[in-house]
Amino acid sequence: MNNVVGTKSSLTWAVHISMAVLVALWLFPTLGLFVSSFRTADQIATSGWWSALSTQERQAPAIRVGGDEVEVDGRFVIEGRLFRATDAKVSAWGTTSTQPEANEPGAVAELADGVTLSVAEDGAYVLSSPVSTEGTRLPRIFSTAATPPEFTFDNYRAILFEPSNTDGMSRAFFNTLTVTIPATIIPIVIAAFAAYALAWMDFPGRALLIAAVVGLLVVPLQLALIPLLKLHNEVGIGKGYLGTWLAHTGFGLPLAIYLLRNYMVGLPRDIIECAKVDGASDFQIFTKIILPLSFPALASFAIFQFLWTWNDLLVSLVFLIDSSGQTTVMTKQIVELLGTRGGNWEILATAAFISIAVPLLVFFAMQKYLVRGLLAGSVK
Incomplete structure (x- = not known):
């Protein structure tokens, strides 16, 4: 039945499949190189080029709380940001490496000796303490941030x-x-x-x-x-x-x-x-x-x-x-x-x-x- 008019032999299908595989083997690396040339170093290091159009969620490096201490209503407050002004949004955060996603954005975590810490969705954090924290070791913040697709001509x-x-x-x-x-x-x-x-x-x-x-x-x-x-x-x-x-x-x-x-x-x-x-x-x-x-x-x-x-x-x-x-x-x-x-x-x-x-x-x-x-x- 391979010779019936309108049908294709198995050899023809094998040739077509082989050509499709060869084209894919050549095209995908080239496409990946092209997409990667417009991505930032952080995106390349944390995700593949095929996910360049989707929101990337990754765990950011731990950041120790720091900044100028200001007394507000009898409490000592330190404010700061986890990362620079970007479109990234915090999806979860924590204060220990064992539970880096213990809290949701906006939640207030109770630390030792009446100290509280909150992290907003945009990465802004507020540390509040009943006593001055000068000279003491401040806590670290572990966060998971969702970053939207980003392309740049800087490269x-x-x-x-x-x-x-x-x-x-x-x-x-x-x-x-x-x-x-x-x-x-x-x-x-x-x-x-x-x-x-x-x-x-x-x-x-x-x-x-x-x-x-x-x-x-x-x-x-x-x-x-x-x-x-x-x-x-x-x-x-x-x-x-x-x-x-x-x-x-x-x-x-x-x-x-x-x-x-x-x-x-x-x-x-x-x-x-x-x-x-x-x-x-x-x-x-x-x-x-x-x-x-x-x-x-x-x-x-x-x-x-x-x-x-x-x-x-x-x-x-x-x-x-x-x-x-x-x-x-x-x-x-x-x-x-x-x-x-x-x-x-x-x-x-x-x-x-x-x-x-x-x-x-x-x-x-x-x-x-x-x-x-x-x-x-x-x-x-």
Whole structure:
């Protein structure tokens, strides 16, 4: 019955379920990072991002009663607040760690020697004693506060605009763009010419070159890091953007040539032959026919190359050496934030989301060409 029209086979359902699981595994962490970037440090420490839209109820740290003592109607009164002026409301309070929720807001608790203590819903407390409490140890207040949802842009301001951080993440953002944009355009330009030659031009050794390109796809880039760095230092382009661009170009060319060559081979031969009959040169055919028709493959590789260079840390650490931090990229800056601000999760979440915002925009803007480019040459 699996072949009946209008029904779906079990394999189809398995594929759909698998895709839904993969999308969820990718989407939920990204959504969590986005929501956390707008939350305060206390909210991140006490609740998960999925509860950001609900009221948070948590036990506040114990606070010892303190303040100026004032005599009112023969009693000595001390007034104060449990927390700063916020929208938080006390839901329960107590004076011992064993019973931190013994009293409701507004209730008056009888302490020893005629001392009374009350805590209002807004966190204001009043301690009243028949004798002066100066020099004595005052009681502590344990409270449970309900905090409404709170979102803030302070995390983004702290990273991008505060004087102590402006020279860090914001500069790293533009440094990453300086590395990524040329490192994406250069290999595409070179690979497009090479792919056309390997697809439509006859010359000795073409098959060997194609085999070499396929073989380079499986070579790990870590094998070439040190020799390439030594070569760059001897030539004089090490420790700078130029060396980093060339390194990314060399590591990305095999995949670029492979994708573009497979796509160009699948283009209709009649179009190219008609152009040659009309007297068009190879360069004219390449620029006016092949490139416009190969845009899906070009966009597909641009996505891969942009994502790789934007998120790269290893190549930047090796080829973009700068002790002053003037050329630090975002991945390295986030690692430094992790070391210096390991407890400030709101700062780390914001920095991480800023680093993935641009790749997300690039991916969603060009993803419709991704599948067409990846399937280049797979069917005839």
